[in-house]
Amino acid sequence: MxxxxxxxxxxxxxxxxxxxxxxxxxxxxxxxxxxxxxxxxxxxxxxxxxxxxxxNSSIDAEKWAHSEFREVYWNSVNTIKDTDSQIDEIVFYLESDSQQLTKNAFDNLGIEYKDKSPEEIKEVLNRAERKIKDANKMINDYKVPWYLSNNIYKDGNKIMALQSKQLDLLQEKVQGYKKKGGKFSEKAWDIRTKLDKLEEETNGILEENNLLYY
Incomplete structure:
Protein backbone atom coordinates (compact mmCIF):
# COMPACT_ATOMS: atom_id res chain seq x y z
CA MET A 1 0.00 0.00 0.00
CA ASN A 56 8.81 9.08 5.71
CA SER A 57 6.81 6.34 7.42
CA SER A 58 8.44 5.03 10.61
CA ILE A 59 8.08 1.44 9.42
CA ASP A 60 10.10 2.10 6.25
CA ALA A 61 12.66 4.15 8.19
CA GLU A 62 13.19 1.41 10.77
CA LYS A 63 13.60 -1.19 8.03
CA TRP A 64 16.19 1.04 6.37
CA ALA A 65 18.06 1.46 9.68
CA HIS A 66 17.99 -2.29 10.30
CA SER A 67 19.30 -3.26 6.86
CA GLU A 68 20.92 -0.62 4.61
CA PHE A 69 22.17 1.72 7.33
CA ARG A 70 23.55 -1.06 9.50
CA GLU A 71 25.38 -2.58 6.53
CA VAL A 72 27.04 0.64 5.42
CA TYR A 73 27.80 1.73 9.00
CA TRP A 74 29.72 -1.42 9.93
CA ASN A 75 31.45 -1.52 6.56
CA SER A 76 32.72 2.01 7.18
CA VAL A 77 33.73 1.25 10.78
CA ASN A 78 35.73 -1.80 9.72
CA THR A 79 37.32 0.02 6.78
CA ILE A 80 38.36 2.96 8.96
CA LYS A 81 39.79 0.66 11.63
CA ASP A 82 41.61 -1.71 9.25
CA THR A 83 43.08 0.90 6.90
CA ASP A 84 44.17 3.14 9.78
CA SER A 85 46.02 0.19 11.34
CA GLN A 86 47.62 -0.74 8.02
CA ILE A 87 48.80 2.83 7.47
CA ASP A 88 50.23 3.11 11.00
CA GLU A 89 52.09 -0.19 10.60
CA ILE A 90 53.64 0.82 7.31
CA VAL A 91 54.67 4.23 8.69
CA PHE A 92 57.17 2.41 10.88
CA TYR A 93 59.13 1.48 7.76
CA LEU A 94 59.07 5.07 6.53
CA GLU A 95 60.60 6.55 9.70
CA SER A 96 64.31 5.74 9.61
CA ASP A 97 65.00 6.58 13.29
CA SER A 98 62.27 4.31 14.66
CA GLN A 99 63.23 1.61 12.20
CA GLN A 100 66.89 1.66 13.23
CA LEU A 101 66.06 1.51 16.94
CA THR A 102 63.83 -1.52 16.39
CA LYS A 103 66.42 -3.17 14.17
CA ASN A 104 69.04 -2.76 16.90
CA ALA A 105 66.64 -4.19 19.49
CA PHE A 106 65.97 -7.21 17.26
CA ASP A 107 69.71 -7.74 16.77
CA ASN A 108 70.31 -7.67 20.52
CA LEU A 109 67.62 -10.31 20.98
CA GLY A 110 69.02 -12.43 18.17
CA ILE A 111 65.82 -12.09 16.13
CA GLU A 112 65.97 -11.63 12.37
CA TYR A 113 64.62 -8.26 11.30
CA LYS A 114 62.69 -8.21 8.03
CA ASP A 115 62.56 -4.94 6.17
CA LYS A 116 59.90 -3.96 3.62
CA SER A 117 60.79 -2.86 0.12
CA PRO A 118 59.44 0.43 -1.32
CA GLU A 119 57.22 -1.67 -3.62
CA GLU A 120 55.68 -3.51 -0.65
CA ILE A 121 55.06 -0.24 1.17
CA LYS A 122 53.44 1.27 -1.92
CA GLU A 123 51.19 -1.77 -2.37
CA VAL A 124 49.95 -1.56 1.24
CA LEU A 125 49.10 2.13 0.79
CA ASN A 126 47.41 1.45 -2.57
CA ARG A 127 45.33 -1.33 -1.00
CA ALA A 128 44.26 0.98 1.82
CA GLU A 129 43.33 3.64 -0.71
CA ARG A 130 41.14 1.22 -2.69
CA LYS A 131 39.28 0.17 0.47
CA ILE A 132 38.68 3.81 1.40
CA LYS A 133 37.27 4.63 -2.05
CA ASP A 134 34.99 1.56 -1.99
CA ALA A 135 33.65 2.48 1.45
CA ASN A 136 33.00 6.07 0.37
CA LYS A 137 31.18 4.86 -2.74
CA MET A 138 28.98 2.62 -0.60
CA ILE A 139 28.07 5.58 1.62
CA ASN A 140 27.06 7.65 -1.42
CA ASP A 141 24.97 4.74 -2.75
CA TYR A 142 23.12 4.28 0.56
CA LYS A 143 22.36 7.93 1.38
CA VAL A 144 18.66 8.71 1.42
CA PRO A 145 17.14 11.69 -0.48
CA TRP A 146 16.83 15.09 1.20
CA TYR A 147 13.03 15.01 1.31
CA LEU A 148 12.98 12.03 3.69
CA SER A 149 12.74 14.04 6.89
CA ASN A 150 12.04 11.21 9.34
CA ASN A 151 14.58 11.54 12.18
CA ILE A 152 15.90 8.04 11.53
CA TYR A 153 16.81 8.98 7.97
CA LYS A 154 18.21 12.37 8.99
CA ASP A 155 20.41 10.96 11.76
CA GLY A 156 21.51 8.09 9.53
CA ASN A 157 22.61 10.54 6.87
CA LYS A 158 24.45 12.60 9.49
CA ILE A 159 26.39 9.56 10.67
CA MET A 160 27.26 8.49 7.13
CA ALA A 161 28.44 12.04 6.37
CA LEU A 162 30.72 11.95 9.43
CA GLN A 163 32.09 8.56 8.41
CA SER A 164 32.72 9.90 4.92
CA LYS A 165 34.76 12.73 6.46
CA GLN A 166 36.80 10.16 8.39
CA LEU A 167 37.46 8.23 5.20
CA ASP A 168 38.49 11.45 3.44
CA LEU A 169 40.99 12.15 6.22
CA LEU A 170 42.43 8.64 5.86
CA GLN A 171 42.69 9.25 2.13
CA GLU A 172 44.63 12.43 2.92
CA LYS A 173 46.86 10.39 5.21
CA VAL A 174 47.61 7.83 2.50
CA GLN A 175 48.36 10.51 -0.07
CA GLY A 176 50.59 12.34 2.40
CA TYR A 177 52.73 9.28 3.12
CA LYS A 178 52.91 8.46 -0.58
CA LYS A 179 54.27 11.90 -1.43
CA LYS A 180 56.35 12.78 1.66
CA GLY A 181 57.15 9.46 3.31
CA GLY A 182 58.13 9.68 6.98
CA LYS A 183 58.15 13.50 6.83
CA PHE A 184 54.35 13.42 6.83
CA SER A 185 54.20 11.99 10.39
CA GLU A 186 53.73 15.37 12.08
CA LYS A 187 50.77 16.23 9.85
CA ALA A 188 49.39 12.73 10.47
CA TRP A 189 49.07 13.54 14.18
CA ASP A 190 46.75 16.44 13.32
CA ILE A 191 44.67 14.06 11.21
CA ARG A 192 44.51 11.61 14.12
CA THR A 193 43.06 14.35 16.35
CA LYS A 194 40.41 15.17 13.73
CA LEU A 195 39.54 11.47 13.31
CA ASP A 196 39.03 11.07 17.07
CA LYS A 197 36.71 14.11 17.19
CA LEU A 198 34.62 12.80 14.29
CA GLU A 199 34.36 9.38 15.92
CA GLU A 200 33.25 10.98 19.18
CA GLU A 201 30.59 13.01 17.35
CA THR A 202 29.37 9.88 15.53
CA ASN A 203 29.10 7.89 18.75
CA GLY A 204 27.17 10.76 20.35
CA ILE A 205 24.49 10.63 17.63
CA LEU A 206 24.28 6.83 17.90
CA GLU A 207 23.84 6.94 21.67
CA GLU A 208 21.15 9.59 21.35
CA ASN A 209 18.92 7.83 18.81
CA ASN A 210 19.83 4.11 19.10
CA LEU A 211 20.01 3.71 15.31
CA LEU A 212 21.73 0.33 15.59
CA TYR A 213 18.92 -1.13 17.72
CA TYR A 214 16.23 -1.23 15.02
Missing amino acids: IFVLKLFGAIVIILGLTKLYDVVKNKQKGNKSPKKFVFGIVLVIIGIAIFPSWS
Whole structure:
Protein backbone atom coordinates (compact mmCIF):
# COMPACT_ATOMS: atom_id res chain seq x y z
CA MET A 1 0.00 0.00 0.00
CA ILE A 2 2.81 2.40 0.95
CA PHE A 3 4.63 1.66 -2.30
CA VAL A 4 1.45 2.35 -4.31
CA LEU A 5 0.99 5.71 -2.57
CA LYS A 6 4.63 6.62 -3.19
CA LEU A 7 4.17 5.77 -6.85
CA PHE A 8 0.94 7.75 -7.01
CA GLY A 9 2.63 10.77 -5.44
CA ALA A 10 5.49 10.59 -7.94
CA ILE A 11 3.05 10.34 -10.87
CA VAL A 12 1.08 13.36 -9.63
CA ILE A 13 4.29 15.41 -9.35
CA ILE A 14 5.33 14.43 -12.88
CA LEU A 15 1.87 15.32 -14.24
CA GLY A 16 1.99 18.69 -12.50
CA LEU A 17 5.45 19.47 -13.88
CA THR A 18 4.30 18.42 -17.35
CA LYS A 19 1.33 20.81 -17.14
CA LEU A 20 3.60 23.65 -16.05
CA TYR A 21 6.00 22.91 -18.90
CA ASP A 22 3.11 23.03 -21.40
CA VAL A 23 1.95 26.36 -19.97
CA VAL A 24 5.44 27.88 -20.29
CA LYS A 25 5.82 26.47 -23.79
CA ASN A 26 2.43 27.88 -24.91
CA LYS A 27 3.19 31.23 -23.28
CA GLN A 28 6.23 31.58 -25.52
CA LYS A 29 3.91 31.12 -28.48
CA GLY A 30 1.59 33.83 -27.15
CA ASN A 31 -1.05 31.52 -25.63
CA LYS A 32 -1.68 32.24 -21.95
CA SER A 33 -3.52 29.76 -19.74
CA PRO A 34 -3.76 30.87 -16.07
CA LYS A 35 -6.11 28.01 -15.15
CA LYS A 36 -3.72 25.35 -16.47
CA PHE A 37 -0.85 27.04 -14.63
CA VAL A 38 -2.75 26.99 -11.33
CA PHE A 39 -3.81 23.38 -11.97
CA GLY A 40 -0.19 22.38 -12.55
CA ILE A 41 0.93 24.07 -9.33
CA VAL A 42 -1.84 22.32 -7.38
CA LEU A 43 -0.82 18.92 -8.78
CA VAL A 44 2.82 19.45 -7.81
CA ILE A 45 1.85 20.52 -4.28
CA ILE A 46 -0.45 17.50 -3.85
CA GLY A 47 2.24 15.15 -5.15
CA ILE A 48 4.88 16.60 -2.85
CA ALA A 49 2.47 16.28 0.08
CA ILE A 50 1.76 12.61 -0.70
CA PHE A 51 5.18 11.31 -1.74
CA PRO A 52 7.46 12.46 1.10
CA SER A 53 4.88 11.90 3.83
CA TRP A 54 4.44 8.26 2.93
CA SER A 55 8.14 7.80 2.20
CA ASN A 56 8.81 9.08 5.71
CA SER A 57 6.81 6.34 7.42
CA SER A 58 8.44 5.03 10.61
CA ILE A 59 8.08 1.44 9.42
CA ASP A 60 10.10 2.10 6.25
CA ALA A 61 12.66 4.15 8.19
CA GLU A 62 13.19 1.41 10.77
CA LYS A 63 13.60 -1.19 8.03
CA TRP A 64 16.19 1.04 6.37
CA ALA A 65 18.06 1.46 9.68
CA HIS A 66 17.99 -2.29 10.30
CA SER A 67 19.30 -3.26 6.86
CA GLU A 68 20.92 -0.62 4.61
CA PHE A 69 22.17 1.72 7.33
CA ARG A 70 23.55 -1.06 9.50
CA GLU A 71 25.38 -2.58 6.53
CA VAL A 72 27.04 0.64 5.42
CA TYR A 73 27.80 1.73 9.00
CA TRP A 74 29.72 -1.42 9.93
CA ASN A 75 31.45 -1.52 6.56
CA SER A 76 32.72 2.01 7.18
CA VAL A 77 33.73 1.25 10.78
CA ASN A 78 35.73 -1.80 9.72
CA THR A 79 37.32 0.02 6.78
CA ILE A 80 38.36 2.96 8.96
CA LYS A 81 39.79 0.66 11.63
CA ASP A 82 41.61 -1.71 9.25
CA THR A 83 43.08 0.90 6.90
CA ASP A 84 44.17 3.14 9.78
CA SER A 85 46.02 0.19 11.34
CA GLN A 86 47.62 -0.74 8.02
CA ILE A 87 48.80 2.83 7.47
CA ASP A 88 50.23 3.11 11.00
CA GLU A 89 52.09 -0.19 10.60
CA ILE A 90 53.64 0.82 7.31
CA VAL A 91 54.67 4.23 8.69
CA PHE A 92 57.17 2.41 10.88
CA TYR A 93 59.13 1.48 7.76
CA LEU A 94 59.07 5.07 6.53
CA GLU A 95 60.60 6.55 9.70
CA SER A 96 64.31 5.74 9.61
CA ASP A 97 65.00 6.58 13.29
CA SER A 98 62.27 4.31 14.66
CA GLN A 99 63.23 1.61 12.20
CA GLN A 100 66.89 1.66 13.23
CA LEU A 101 66.06 1.51 16.94
CA THR A 102 63.83 -1.52 16.39
CA LYS A 103 66.42 -3.17 14.17
CA ASN A 104 69.04 -2.76 16.90
CA ALA A 105 66.64 -4.19 19.49
CA PHE A 106 65.97 -7.21 17.26
CA ASP A 107 69.71 -7.74 16.77
CA ASN A 108 70.31 -7.67 20.52
CA LEU A 109 67.62 -10.31 20.98
CA GLY A 110 69.02 -12.43 18.17
CA ILE A 111 65.82 -12.09 16.13
CA GLU A 112 65.97 -11.63 12.37
CA TYR A 113 64.62 -8.26 11.30
CA LYS A 114 62.69 -8.21 8.03
CA ASP A 115 62.56 -4.94 6.17
CA LYS A 116 59.90 -3.96 3.62
CA SER A 117 60.79 -2.86 0.12
CA PRO A 118 59.44 0.43 -1.32
CA GLU A 119 57.22 -1.67 -3.62
CA GLU A 120 55.68 -3.51 -0.65
CA ILE A 121 55.06 -0.24 1.17
CA LYS A 122 53.44 1.27 -1.92
CA GLU A 123 51.19 -1.77 -2.37
CA VAL A 124 49.95 -1.56 1.24
CA LEU A 125 49.10 2.13 0.79
CA ASN A 126 47.41 1.45 -2.57
CA ARG A 127 45.33 -1.33 -1.00
CA ALA A 128 44.26 0.98 1.82
CA GLU A 129 43.33 3.64 -0.71
CA ARG A 130 41.14 1.22 -2.69
CA LYS A 131 39.28 0.17 0.47
CA ILE A 132 38.68 3.81 1.40
CA LYS A 133 37.27 4.63 -2.05
CA ASP A 134 34.99 1.56 -1.99
CA ALA A 135 33.65 2.48 1.45
CA ASN A 136 33.00 6.07 0.37
CA LYS A 137 31.18 4.86 -2.74
CA MET A 138 28.98 2.62 -0.60
CA ILE A 139 28.07 5.58 1.62
CA ASN A 140 27.06 7.65 -1.42
CA ASP A 141 24.97 4.74 -2.75
CA TYR A 142 23.12 4.28 0.56
CA LYS A 143 22.36 7.93 1.38
CA VAL A 144 18.66 8.71 1.42
CA PRO A 145 17.14 11.69 -0.48
CA TRP A 146 16.83 15.09 1.20
CA TYR A 147 13.03 15.01 1.31
CA LEU A 148 12.98 12.03 3.69
CA SER A 149 12.74 14.04 6.89
CA ASN A 150 12.04 11.21 9.34
CA ASN A 151 14.58 11.54 12.18
CA ILE A 152 15.90 8.04 11.53
CA TYR A 153 16.81 8.98 7.97
CA LYS A 154 18.21 12.37 8.99
CA ASP A 155 20.41 10.96 11.76
CA GLY A 156 21.51 8.09 9.53
CA ASN A 157 22.61 10.54 6.87
CA LYS A 158 24.45 12.60 9.49
CA ILE A 159 26.39 9.56 10.67
CA MET A 160 27.26 8.49 7.13
CA ALA A 161 28.44 12.04 6.37
CA LEU A 162 30.72 11.95 9.43
CA GLN A 163 32.09 8.56 8.41
CA SER A 164 32.72 9.90 4.92
CA LYS A 165 34.76 12.73 6.46
CA GLN A 166 36.80 10.16 8.39
CA LEU A 167 37.46 8.23 5.20
CA ASP A 168 38.49 11.45 3.44
CA LEU A 169 40.99 12.15 6.22
CA LEU A 170 42.43 8.64 5.86
CA GLN A 171 42.69 9.25 2.13
CA GLU A 172 44.63 12.43 2.92
CA LYS A 173 46.86 10.39 5.21
CA VAL A 174 47.61 7.83 2.50
CA GLN A 175 48.36 10.51 -0.07
CA GLY A 176 50.59 12.34 2.40
CA TYR A 177 52.73 9.28 3.12
CA LYS A 178 52.91 8.46 -0.58
CA LYS A 179 54.27 11.90 -1.43
CA LYS A 180 56.35 12.78 1.66
CA GLY A 181 57.15 9.46 3.31
CA GLY A 182 58.13 9.68 6.98
CA LYS A 183 58.15 13.50 6.83
CA PHE A 184 54.35 13.42 6.83
CA SER A 185 54.20 11.99 10.39
CA GLU A 186 53.73 15.37 12.08
CA LYS A 187 50.77 16.23 9.85
CA ALA A 188 49.39 12.73 10.47
CA TRP A 189 49.07 13.54 14.18
CA ASP A 190 46.75 16.44 13.32
CA ILE A 191 44.67 14.06 11.21
CA ARG A 192 44.51 11.61 14.12
CA THR A 193 43.06 14.35 16.35
CA LYS A 194 40.41 15.17 13.73
CA LEU A 195 39.54 11.47 13.31
CA ASP A 196 39.03 11.07 17.07
CA LYS A 197 36.71 14.11 17.19
CA LEU A 198 34.62 12.80 14.29
CA GLU A 199 34.36 9.38 15.92
CA GLU A 200 33.25 10.98 19.18
CA GLU A 201 30.59 13.01 17.35
CA THR A 202 29.37 9.88 15.53
CA ASN A 203 29.10 7.89 18.75
CA GLY A 204 27.17 10.76 20.35
CA ILE A 205 24.49 10.63 17.63
CA LEU A 206 24.28 6.83 17.90
CA GLU A 207 23.84 6.94 21.67
CA GLU A 208 21.15 9.59 21.35
CA ASN A 209 18.92 7.83 18.81
CA ASN A 210 19.83 4.11 19.10
CA LEU A 211 20.01 3.71 15.31
CA LEU A 212 21.73 0.33 15.59
CA TYR A 213 18.92 -1.13 17.72
CA TYR A 214 16.23 -1.23 15.02
